[in-house]
Amino acid sequence: MENRSGETIRFGSCYCRAVAFRVTGQPLRVGICHCADCRKTSGSAFSAYAVWPISALEQSGQVSTYGNRSFCVTCGSRVTFVRGDEAEVMLGSLDVVPSDLTPEYELWTGRRENWLHPLPEAQQFEHDRDTAAEPEPPETEQPERIRTLETEVPRPTELVRPA
Ligand SMILES: [Zn+2]
Numbered sequence: 392m393e394n395r396s397g398e399t400i401r402f403g404s405c406y407c408r409a410v411a412f413r414v415t416g417q418p419l420r421v422g423i424c425h426c427a428d429c430r431k432t433s434g435s436a437f438s439a440y441a442v443w444p445i446s447a448l449e450q451s452g453q454v455s456t457y458g459n460r461s462f463c464v465t466c467g468s469r470v471t472f473v474r475g476d477e478a479e480v481m482l483g484s485l486d487v488v489p490s491d492l493t494p495e496y497e498l499w500t501g502r503r504e505n506w507l508h509p510l511p512e513a514q515q516f517e518h519d520r521d522t523a524a525e526p527e528p529p530e531t532e533q534p535e536r537i538r539t540l541e542t543e544v545p546r547p548t549e550l551v552r553p554a
């Protein structure tokens with residue numbers, strides 16, 4: 392789906408659909424992370440996500456937040472992860488499957504499960520990306536930073552995979 396400026400709009404939601412969001416425009420980057428935090432918070436072997444500028448994100452529904460990662464208070468699904476001026480969205484929370492987003496890099500490859508292989512096209516990092524020198528931005532209160540819609544995120548009657 393596109394807005395009037397021709398930007399792609401992607402819709403996402405939690406498992407119970409109480410939390411919904413949309414992101415406008417192309418993500419800044421798409422990645423996979425095998426780190427301990429991503430394993431624990433996803434309950435899976437890795438997390439796959441895309442990062443948008445926070446201004447691209449609009450969200451509705453009640454979330455709780457732990458360590459900047461927010462999740463639906465009802466079903467517990469991870470939704471968005473706000474860090475500094477960026478919002479990370481779990482690929483699995485997007486409504487159109489499969490998404491048209493492909494990871495460009497992998498982090499913490501030493502923790503990758505033995506049955507997984509490096510993505511051939513993806514840049515490989517032993518730890519975080521080469522931004523390790525940057526200080527971690529302070530935790531911020533999400534409700535003030537994420538643009539909240541007055542009403543629920545309007546949903547297309549029929550979800551169409553963006554061309
Ligand atoms: Zn939910």
Ligand SMILES: [Zn+2]
Nearest residue numbers: 424425426429
């Ligand atoms: Zn991680």
